[in-house]
Structure formats: structure tokens, C-alpha cells
Amino acid sequence: MFGNAEEGARPARLDRDRGLVEAARRDPSRFDALYRKYLAQVYSYAFYELRDHHAAEDATERVFMQALAGLPRFEERVDEFIASRAPVSAADSAEFSTFRVWLFRIARNVVANERRRDRRRPVTPLEAAAELSAPGDVVEAAAAREAVGAAWQAVARLPEDRRRAIILRFVDEMSTAEIAAVLDRSEGAVRVLLHRALRSVADDLRGGLS
Amino acid sequence: MLGNGTRDARRTERYLNGLMAADERRAPDVPVDTELDPAIRVAAQALRSDLVRVHPSFRFEESLSARLAAGALRLGSGLPVDAETAAVPGTVAPFRGRSAAPVEEPVAAAFVELAAAPIVEPAAPPAPSTHSRAIWPAAAFRRLPDMSARPSRPFIVGGVGVASAAISIGAVYVAWRHSHPASSRMGRAARAAHGRTGHSGHGRRSGVINGILGVVS
Numbered sequence: 001m002f003g004n005a006e007e008g009a010r011p012a013r014l015d016r017d018r019g020l021v022e023a024a025r026r027d028p029s030r031f032d033a034l035y036r037k038y039l040a041q042v043y044s045y046a047f048y049e050l051r052d053h054h055a056a057e058d059a060t061e062r063v064f065m066q067a068l069a070g071l072p073r074f075e076e077r078v079d080e081f082i083a084s085r086a087p088v089s090a091a092d093s094a095e096f097s098t099f100r101v102w103l104f105r106i107a108r109n110v111v112a113n114e115r116r117r118d119r120r121r122p123v124t125p126l127e128a129a130a131e132l133s134a135p136g137d138v139v140e141a142a143a144a145r146e147a148v149g150a151a152w153q154a155v156a157r158l159p160e161d162r163r164r165a166i167i168l169r170f171v172d173e174m175s176t177a178e179i180a181a182v183l184d185r186s187e188g189a190v191r192v193l194l195h196r197a198l199r200s201v202a203d204d205l206r207g208g209l210s
Numbered sequence: 211m212l213g214n215g216t217r218d219a220r221r222t223e224r225y226l227n228g229l230m231a232a233d234e235r236r237a238p239d240v241p242v243d244t245e246l247d248p249a250i251r252v253a254a255q256a257l258r259s260d261l262v263r264v265h266p267s268f269r270f271e272e273s274l275s276a277r278l279a280a281g282a283l284r285l286g287s288g289l290p291v292d293a294e295t296a297a298v299p300g301t302v303a304p305f306r307g308r309s310a311a312p313v314e315e316p317v318a319a320a321f322v323e324l325a326a327a328p329i330v331e332p333a334a335p336p337a338p339s340t341h342s343r344a345i346w347p348a349a350a351f352r353r354l355p356d357m358s359a360r361p362s363r364p365f366i367v368g369g370v371g372v373a374s375a376a377i378s379i380g381a382v383y384v385a386w387r388h389s390h391p392a393s394s395r396m397g398r399a400a401r402a403a404h405g406r407t408g409h410s411g412h413g414r415r416s417g418v419i420n421g422i423l424g425v426v427s
Contacts, residue, residue: 027286036275040266041263043265043266048261048264060270152261194219194223195250199253201256
């Protein structure tokens with residue numbers, strides 16, 4: 001993806017983060033720009049998956065440390081799983097970040113390990129939503145918290161793959177192609193995942209209202 | 211030939227793309243395929259407004275930045291990046307795009323980006339975000355003009371217990387000072403003048419209680 005044109009076999013595609021990644025590979029201290037750019041996204045993904053502030057911080061730290069350590073080998077890894085999925089057209093590729101997909105694949109593994117290991121304290125979605133407190137009007141804050149709690153509950157009840165797809169779509173604002181690359185699925189499969197997940201959430205929210 | 215499920219999934223995807231694009235251009239309306247299930251539309255709008263992006267605290271952000279800077283130094287020297295090693299003492303973490311002044315940690319240590327919020331950029335944000343939907347707490351108290359009609363909310367994660375902990379520590383200190391008077395000459399002279407030889411804190415408390423009882427009786 002970020003290889004030289006002379007390498008031939010690899011088509012030179014545009015990529016949203018290409019410049020930043022190349023700079024970081026030349027000078028690792030420039031990794032900071034990528035870190036700042038994706039910190040909130042990675043942290044959010046971890047927070048929604050783990051539902052614990054401290055666990056999300058731990059996972060986020062591990063993700064970026066692993067990404068920094070893996071940066072010299074980034075090109076080869078990219079070729080393994082993304083090259084066939086990345087869009088070729090300039091219009092699509094302007095939105096596509098190979099680095100972000102790579103980063104979120106690391107995040108997916110780190111969070112999955114954390115979820116397997118962390119049986120310390122199961123946190124309900126409502127508890128996690130309660131951590132999100134809104135200063136200001138108390139009634140308004142309570143209503144907002146209730147709405148957030150309902151949405152979180154609905155998402156938390158989803159099967160793992162659907163939940164991940166929803167978080168990547170709505171929280172991290174990934175395209176179908178990017179989600180497919182992160183989850184190692186086809187784009188068609190991701191479309192169906194999202195559609196079914198939304199149907200489940202709709203049923204859940206309707207049930208909560210009635 | 212597409213099956214019904216695939217066709218519905220494509221409709222849903224088109225709607226989600228429109229929803230995200232409408233946020234970016236701050237448009238109140240989203241083009242809707244009339245064949246799209248209204249329940250899907252409502253669920254998508256609810257998730258769009260309620261699944262908000264969460265920021266870690268500034269303290270965590272800068273701490274990890276320092277660790278990464280130290281790791282980058284090691285990587286540049288051909289050493290492995292050690293995730294467990296603390297930041298190298300004296301290493302200055304890069305604060306790109308920030309002022310030289312230290313960033314003041316807010317009482318609430320973290321906040322989130324809000325879905326579909328009108329963006330109001332502060333004059334001098336304390337930290338940059340490359341994300342187009344990033345907003346700052348001061349700008350967060352604005353209502354959404356779109357379909358969700360929910361107010362934008364600056365959510366807070368972490369740092370909540372700091373204020374109460376400080377208050378508790380202060381109360382404990384005051385109580386300790388009451389029961390442990392200063393051992394200075396002036397203190398000793400004052401206690402001698404009042405004829406208190408035992409535990410002066412106890413004596414003072416007894417005096418206050420006796421005074422109150424005297425007033426009451």
C-alpha cells in the first residue's frame with residue numbers, strides 16, 4: 001500500500017493517511033500525529049466494548065504501543081489483509097485509511113483479549129452510561145442519560161459481530177469497506193450485519209417504549 | 211438478482227451514508243428511500259445521537275504521548291519498543307499544535323464528541339482534534355437542529371471523585387489539627403494559661419460542648 005512504485009506488483013493507491021504514515025516510518029517521533037488523530041476513536045471503541053474507563057485506557061495504550069512497534073512492518077502486514085479490499089478509485093480511497101484499518105485490527109485483538117481476561121466486574125450498560133454525566137439541567141441530563149442508557153442496552157444485547165459493526169459504523173464512522181477490512185468480512189456480509197443489528201435495536205427500543 | 215435481504219441491507223447502507231453525510235454538512239434532512247423500514251430509520255437516528263464518541267482524559271493523553279515518544283526514541287535507535295517501560299526521564303513529549311502554556315486539566319477529566327452537533331469552534335482550543343466533529347465542552351450546550359432534537363451534551367468520563375476526595379482530605383486535616391494543637395512555645399503558653407494539661411483537643415471540645423450545654427440549660 002505504501003510501497004514504492006518500483007515494486008510493481010503493488011498498485012499505488014491513494015490513502016488518507018499515507019503522508020502521515022510515511023513520515024512516521026521515516027521518523028518514529030512523527031507517530032504522534034497519527035496517535036493524536038486516532039486516540040479518541042480507538043479509546044471510544046475500547047470503551048464501548050469494555051464499558052470501563054480504566055480498562056479502555058489500558059487497551060488504548062496497548063494498541064498504540066503495538067502499532068508503534070509494528071510500524072516498520074506495516075507495509076507487509078497491510079498487503080496481507082487489506083490490499084485486496086482497499087478501493088482503487090480515487091474518490092473512494094480519499095475516505096479510506098489503510099492505517100486506521102490496521103490500527104483497528106490491532107484494537108479488535110487487544111479488546112478481545114481484554115474481554116476474555118477481564119472478568120473482574122461485569123458492568124451493565126446502564127452503569128456504564130451512568131458514568132457519562134451531563135452537567136447542566138438535571139432533568140434534561142437525566143432524560144439524556146436514560147436515552148443513552150437505552151441505546152447502550154440495545155447495542156450491548158447484540159451478538160458480538162453485530163455490536164462491533166455498529167460501534168465501528170456509528171461511533172468511529174467507518175465506511176462499509178473499512179468495517180469489512182477490520183472485521184475480516186466481505187462488504188456484503190457487513191451490510192447484512194448492520195441491517196440486522198439495526199432491526200434488533202429497533203425492536204429493542206420499541207419494546208422499551210411500550 | 212438480489213434477494214430481499216440484500217436489497218434491504220443496501221437500502222439501509224444508503225440511508226446510513228446519507229445520515230453521516232448530513233451530519234458533515236449539518237443538513238437537517240436526510241434523503242430517505244420510501245421503501246426503507248421506518249423502524250430502521252428511527253433506530254439509526256437514535257444510535258447516531260446516543261452513541262457518542264468518548265475522549266480519554268487529557269492527563270492520559272499526554273501520559274501516553276510521553277510513553278510513545280520514549281518508545282519512538284528507542285525505535286529510532288534500533289531498540290525494541292517496550293510497552294511496559296515508563297517514559298524516559300527528561301524526555302519532552304511533543305505537543306504539536308498546542309501553545310507552550312501547560313494545558314489546565316479540567317475538573318471533569320474527559321468529554322466526548324457529540325453526534326450531529328453544530329460545531330462551534332472556541333477561539334483557542336486547549337487541544338487540537340483532527341476530527342471534524344470534535345467540539346469542546348464550552349461549545350457543547352447547544353441543541354441539535356436535526357431529527358433527534360436532543361440537546362448536545364458534554365459527557366464526562368473519569369475524574370469525578372477528585373473534588374469529593376479533596377473535600378474529604380480537607381475535613382480530615384481540619385479534624386486532626388483540632389485534636390493536635392501546635393507544639394510551639396505560644397501554644398504551650400496558651401494551654402498553660404488556660405490550665406489545660408491533658409489532651410488539649412479533648413479539652414477544647416469539652417469546653418465547647420459544656421458551653422453549648424450551658425446555653426441550652
